[in-house]
Every structure is written in structure tokens, then in C-alpha cells.
Amino acid sequence: MFAYTIEILRPAIAAVLKEESSSESFTWLVALPVPPQNITRDFSFASRKFSKQRPASSSAPHIYLAEKFQRTHWHSWTILDLARLYLLLQLNAANEQEYTTTIESVFNQADLGELTILYKALPYFAYGKAWESRCAEGIRSNMGTVLEAIMYENSYPSVHLPEAAWNQLILKAIFTGKDLGRIYGLEERNNAALAASLLDYAEERLAAGRNIDAAVWPLTKVFYPEKTGVLQQRFLQEK
């Protein structure tokens, strides 16, 4: 069901929250029924209880969390993000259909901050395979914050996305000026179709007299070393 040990993650997040929020807010969160009866409302309401600041990364609970779950860049999570993840982890995952329908309904009426954390939380949902189309949908978004939530330090896409969706993610990242260095799985998921699309894109940029992110060359070089060399040269001459 879960691809990690939820019994470790849940208390680890609770420990950070206990440290970082008022006792009134923390009590509100842990006193909610399990599983949550009104997740969409509580998910929104959490913004009235928890801060949008980042937790102190030097505290013992935060260090523990970061050590146990290294694939997530917890430094970029706010206290509110953590509280919302905690709520999601309390959902009953026994029935896949019910579980995914519930989370989809939260997605479907989410505000900007909520959408961002929902996508950041993808690696921690049960039934990993079930979120492929949701993740692909997020990549179609034009909200930069949503794109970054999926692209940066998120282990979901490289593990689960089929090739076509993965390639869309990389192309969109380059197209929207994202930092490729923060995307997991660049090398492992690299493929000939992606390299060909990137070369086409490079030629388009060249024709338009615009520059291109040099991070594309290592990806194209693997499959098309000669063409990559020629294009790199032409970009240098244009400068």
C-alpha cells in the first residue's frame, strides 16, 4: 500500500509539529477523528492554525525526519505543509477506490497553497501507481508553484511516470526556465525520444535567436553525441 514506513513518518512529523506550533493548534490537529471525517474542510482550516514559516532545521525532530526520509527536501516544507501532510497520512487507505476518490476531491477544490502541498506529498500517498494521471495533470498546469512542487526534490515522477509523461515534465521544466539540477532521476529516466525532442527544441531556440539551458546537453549527448556537438558549437557562435 505505502512504499515507505508510514508508522515512522507519521510520528516523525507530529514531533516536528509539536515543537513548532502552539499547543492549541497541535491539540486541534491530533484531536481530529481518525480517519478524518471532513478532510477538505480540515485541510483548508489548517491554514488558520499553522504558520507558513519554515520549521527550524536544527531541531532534533527535524534532523530525525530529514535523516529518515532523505529523498524529500524537508527544508522547503512549511509548518502548514507538514500539518497538511499529517492530515493526509491519517486517511484510511484500506480501500484503494475510496482512498483515491477522497484525495482527488481535495485536489479538485484546492487553493494554490493546498495544490502545492498535495503535489509535494505525492511520494507519500498509498497506491503509488494510482497517481500517474494526477501527476501528469499537474505538469499541464501553468502555475509555477505547482510545477515546482512536482519537479523539485520530488521522488514521485521519476519512480512512477510513464515515459511520455516524464518527457513532458522535462520539456516543460526547460520551457518554463526551471532548475534541472533539482529534478530527481534525470539520468536514470533519460531516453532517446526525450533527447530527440530536446534537440528539436534547441534548433527552434537557435532559429529564434534565443539561448538555451546548458543542462540539456548531457541528456542529448548520450543518444546523439555528434548532433549535440554541432548544436553546442552553433550556440557558441551565436553569442
Add this chain to the structure above:
Amino acid sequence: MCCGSKAIENRGALPETIDNELLKGMLFFDPHVHMTSRTTDDYQAMADAGIVALIEPSFWLGQPRTNAGTFKDYYSSLLGWERFRSGQFGIKHYCTIGLNSREANNEALAEEVMALLPKFIYKEGVVGIGEIGFDDQTTLEEKYYRLQLELAKEAALPVQVHTPHRDKKKGTQRSMDIAVEQGLDPSMVIIDHNNEETVEEVLNRGFWAAFTIYPFTKMGNERMVEIVKKYGAERIMVNSAADWGISDPLAVPKTALLMKQKGISDAVVKAVTYSNAITAFGQSGQIDTADFENGFMINQSEKFENNSVLRGGQQPRIDKSSIIIK
């Protein structure tokens, strides 16, 4: 041939233009503007003129909405896409959520929309229930106005009340009577689209009085100057209500400039174009002035380790005066 070119010749003859020097250091809060209907040029111009935050009330979108799903998506887009779009220009985006009076006249639809509202009003940055009230002043409009006042009371949120264009004075009185009957504290109610005929009673009864500076159909800003001279700044605020009609998203800064030119004190100008709106809608608990009082929106959650600051307003600029587009 004739009319088109003539209109172009006349463009240069505007009587007063915005003096950007005078605007320097002034911050504005537009508590009523429908950005969904506006372009990125408007956002850029608003940011340049010192608008640091705004409230987008939910309203009649100007297009058919025949099922509740379109309302759900509209509320989601105010809270998601439009909030993001605004942030790109460094402007903090808030909204009010409600079923507007015009669409309250379809009872079956209104029932479904009422069922949706509780899912949206507790979201971050929702500073009130709005804009609600009367349009044709029908019984159905009254029914949903009352139900939404009830909802506002329950959620402890301010209410943004649209007053009708036709039969305005009576409609405004009735809106206030009903709010009091429903047990709302007038200090939680912002009565919008006031004019010379309505303002006195609104203020006397303890409500907030908002004025919409909107060419041809609502208030002009020269009239607004006279109102502020007569009534002062207490519980008065100015907005643009800019939408898909001929309207002006710079109405708030323009009115501030005109007030300054006409000798109104800086403190009064600030109250009616910035701080009163924050006080009124801040009763929602959803406005943190630290997010924008430095002159641009700071996304608190993008602060790294709580100290380095990322700012909005990082959109690339195009050179409008050049015919070359790169």
C-alpha cells in the same frame, strides 16, 4: 476613416495624467476588483502604481453558468490560478466567496451553490462572504442574501454587500435592515457602491461605506473628493470594481492623487485607499500586512530558513514603446 483617426488625435489631450513622482512611496489596497476579467498589462500597471494587495469578490462572470460545477471551478480559479497570476506581479491576492444576487434568481442552481460555499469560505486568503445582496430585489435574492449572512456569522467573516444600480437608495436601506435583522454587527459589513445619496445613512448606522470609482455608471473621483471632504476618512474606502466593462484598475491610485492635489491630508488619503480596507476585511483574520507592506508581495513560504526573501513581481518586461517584439 473619419471617427477612428479623430479619436486617436484626441488621445493626447487628456486633462490630467498620472504623475509617477507623486505616487512614489504610496501603497494602495484595492478591495474590489475582478482580475479574472483583466489582462497582465493591468496587473503590471497596478503594481507600477503602488497597488500591493487586492480583493477579488466572486461575481457574475458575464458568461452562462448553468450548473454548480462552473461555480466550483470559478471559486477554485480565484483561489488558485488568479492568486498565482497576481503574485507574479508582486500583488497579494485575496478574495471573497459568495453567490451573487443576479444568479440567486435560479433557485435550483442557487441551492447547489449554497451547498458548495462551506467548502470554500475557510480557505486561506478568503477575507469575507461577497459580493452578495440585491440586484432586482426579488424574493429569491432576499432568501439567498439572508442565508449567506447567516453563513458569514457562523464563520465570523466580514460581508461585502453589492448594492443595486436601480432603486439604489431603497435597496441599500433594505440591505442594511436585513443584515441587522440577521444579527450581524454593522462593523462586519461593508456596504459597497455608495454614492452621495446613500453614504450618510450607511455611516450613521455603523456600517463601512465603500465607493466604487467607475466611469460613466458609478462614482467619478472628483465627486469622491467632495465626499471625503464632507465625511472624513472614518469607515470609508475606495475601490475600482474593474471588470469586463469600461472600467479602470488604476481608479484607487488615481483617486489618491486627485485627493492629494485637492489638498486632502496624506493620513486621510492613506485611510481611504489603503488602511481602512485592511481593517475592515482584516477582521477575517486572513490579512497579514507583513506580506505586502514593503511595497511588494512576499511569499512567506518561499522564504528560505525564514530569512532570505524572495519577491514577487519578477515577470519580464516588454518594451511597450518599441515596435520590435523579441
